[in-house]
Amino acid sequence: MQGQVTIETVIITSILLSSIIAVLFYAYNVVESNSQNIEFSNAKILMKYLADAIEQISLGSGGARYVRIPVRSGAPGYVRDNTTLRIFVEGEMVFEDNPDIIIYRGGPLVSTVFEVIRPELRPEIKNELIVDLNDPIVVAYTIQRGGALIVIDTLRVRAGCLGIYTVMTAGGARKYHVYELMYTVLNVYGFHGTDGITIIVENQGIESQMKIYDGKDTITIRVEMGGRVVEKTLSPCVNESAYGSAVLIRIARLGIKGP
Numbered sequence: 001m002q003g004q005v006t007i008e009t010v011i012i013t014s015i016l017l018s019s020i021i022a023v024l025f026y027a028y029n030v031v032e033s034n035s036q037n038i039e040f041s042n043a044k045i046l047m048k049y050l051a052d053a054i055e056q057i058s059l060g061s062g063g064a065r066y067v068r069i070p071v072r073s074g075a076p077g078y079v080r081d082n083t084t085l086r087i088f089v090e091g092e093m094v095f096e097d098n099p100d101i102i103i104y105r106g107g108p109l110v111s112t113v114f115e116v117i118r119p120e121l122r123p124e125i126k127n128e129l130i131v132d133l134n135d136p137i138v139v140a141y142t143i144q145r146g147g148a149l150i151v152i153d154t155l156r157v158r159a160g161c162l163g164i165y166t167v168m169t170a171g172g173a174r175k176y177h178v179y180e181l182m183y184t185v186l187n188v189y190g191f192h193g194t195d196g197i198t199i200i201v202e203n204q205g206i207e208s209q210m211k212i213y214d215g216k217d218t219i220t221i222r223v224e225m226g227g228r229v230v231e232k233t234l235s236p237c238v239n240e241s242a243y244g245s246a247v248l249i250r251i252a253r254l255g256i257k258g259p
Contacts, residue, residue: 035072047102047152054256066200068198069197071194073109086225087222087249088223119135125139129156159234162237177242179248180249181250184254187253187255189256201256207251213244
């Protein structure tokens with residue numbers, strides 16, 4: 001009888017201990033999951049600030065910006081894309097890039113859905129390779145791919161008409177329809193830190209070149225990347241005759257690094 005009581009006590013105690021451990025494990029996962037999701041939500045705000053900083057500096061406003069991102073279960077990083085982006089003007093390749101893409105990887109208990117968090121007004125820009133001059137180049141979005149990710153990329157060309165200007169050429173001063181093409185190169189050098197990582201965005205310079213096309217009022221540009229090909233014809237924005245067209249190509253180079 002004594003032995004039976006002992007066995008029953010051991011069984012009941014084991015069941016109680018197992019139940020307590022299961023409850024504690026579940027409670028820990030719930031608390032940790034909430035904590036990681038809050039961290040990811042805060043990271044979305046900070047990565048949006050980072051995207052804003054990249055946009056501002058690519059336009060030439062300021063030499064440097066920085067954003068500090070706390071590191072706990074998630075952390076920022078980057079991916080060097082093997083896909084080549086090529087820009088053509090009137091059939092001539094004028095620039096190519098193997099883009100760097102900034103990412104933030106959330107904790108293992110975080111899940112997300114696809115959402116463009118920047119720009120908010122025109123999220124469809126994420127899928128466009130050529131945008132207008134008043135559109136943003138930098139896009140930030142969330143995606144579930146091997147975990148919850150926040151992605152920042154600059155995989156698009158801003159293009160449009162500036163007006164008619166007098167341009168000095170070998171033949172003298174002449175009026176041309178002037179168009180502008182802008183592209184931003186991200187040179188990411190890696191991030192390091194434990195409690196937090198400060199990401200610095202630096203202006204490394206803007207390269208400019210001018211292409212002259214006598215006798216042409218419209219200009220056709222083409223952007224190729226990863227099997228996608230997009231063409232756009234730029235037309236004059238001023239109803240005035242000109243000697244031809246001039247295309248100003250501006251490539252902004254930005255350095256992205258830790259302290």
